[in-house]
Amino acid sequence: MGMKKARQFCPEEKRMVLGEKQTPNHILHLLISIVTAGAWLPIWLLVAMFGGGRYRCPSCGAVTRGYTTRKDRREMEKAA
Structure with a gap:
């Protein structure tokens, strides 16, 4: 799985951060789709x-x- 990053606001730290989320491994899904003759495509x-x-x-x-x-x-302006 890869990582996608975007500028996001963290409510716990009360500041802007570079948020991260995981992305699917498309190569793995392609290989599984080939092996299962397309049965894996809906998943x-x-x-x-x-x-x-x-x-x-x-x-x-x-x-x-x-x-x-x-x-x-x-709150961010007060902290700065």
Whole structure:
């Protein structure tokens, strides 16, 4: 599995972080699909669509958000 990274807000640390989430291993799914003569294709499709999970903070492991609220922005400004 690979890692996808995006700028996210960590509510635990009250700061923007480079959030990480796992991505499916497409080479493995391709090989399984070939071996099973295509029977694995529906599973691969579901994993590709829903199997990524949520972005997590790399330092604390909390689930991150792609946005900040006004309250979060005020707290970050006070801390700076």
